[in-house]
Amino acid sequence: QSALTQPPSASGSPGQSVTISCTGTSSDVGGYNYVSWYQQHPGKAPKLMIYEVTKRPSGVPDRFSGSKSGNTASLTVSGLQAEDEADYYCSSYAGSNNYRVFGGGTKLTVL
Amino acid sequence: QLQLQESGPGLVKPSETLSLTCTVSGGSISSSSYYWGWIRQPPGKGLEWIGSIYYSGSTYYNPSLKSRVTISVDTSKNQFSLKLSSVTAADTAVYYCARELVGATHDYWGQGTLVTVSS
Numbered sequence: 001q002s003a004l005t006q007p008p009s010a011s012g013s014p015g016q017s018v019t020i021s022c023t024g025t026s027s028d029v030g031g032y033n034y035v036s037w038y039q040q041h042p043g044k045a046p047k048l049m050i051y052e053v054t055k056r057p058s059g060v061p062d063r064f065s066g067s068k069s070g071n072t073a074s075l076t077v078s079g080l081q082a083e084d085e086a087d088y089y090c091s092s093y094a095g096s097n098n099y100r101v102f103g104g105g106t107k108l109t110v111l
Numbered sequence: 112q113l114q115l116q117e118s119g120p121g122l123v124k125p126s127e128t129l130s131l132t133c134t135v136s137g138g139s140i141s142s143s144s145y146y147w148g149w150i151r152q153p154p155g156k157g158l159e160w161i162g163s164i165y166y167s168g169s170t171y172y173n174p175s176l177k178s179r180v181t182i183s184v185d186t187s188k189n190q191f192s193l194k195l196s197s198v199t200a201a202d203t204a205v206y207y208c209a210r211e212l213v214g215a216t217h218d219y220w221g222q223g224t225l226v227t228v229s230s
């Protein structure tokens with residue numbers, strides 16, 4: 001069971017869109033529609049932003065959206081705002097052994 | 112509103128056993144809809160899933176930690192617990208407990224507790 005692969009950093013200017021990728025295998029990301037995305041500000045607990053690839057919990061702005069193609073999931077943040085600057089982690093269910101796996105995290109900087 | 116709160120020693124000696132408890136309030140740990148999980152984050156690093164438990168006691172562990180981890184549940188106290196044996200400095204981390212939906216989504220998290228392994 002290996003961690004999912006995310007780019008270490010991403011950036012964009014206010015108002016722009018940015019997409020963060022999360023690459024796994026057919027045993028996790030590609031095999032199930034159970035990818036989640038979390039936002040974490042410094043010193044805080046992670047906050048669920050996207051679950052089951054595309055679903056947003058109540059209260060999460062619709063500027064945040066998720067998608068998946070094959071073994072790669074993506075989080076898109078549209079209309080970037082200063083408060084979106086944070087670390088973002090993807091997570092996936094990993095199937096037959098009931099494992100769960102996280103990505104290494106991406107630091108999003110709003111320029 | 113569901114709340115989770117981790118508790119336990121903040122300092123553990125090398126080779127000893129780390130023990131943490133997560134107390135759930137505002138909801139029942141015995142709900143058939145959820146698992147309950149432990150996740151950790153070493154300082155400056157990413158998240159690592161440790162393991163998950165169902166109210167019935169069924170458990171699933173990260174294979175890299177499986178030999179050292181035990182997660183248990185006490186439905187009478189609405190709590191679940193983590194024990195990690197033979198700790199080293201590499202186990203120093205913020206430990207989070209969380210509610211887990213179908214598909215391994217963690218929707219409610221505790222605030223986290225820092226555990227330092229040092230003599």
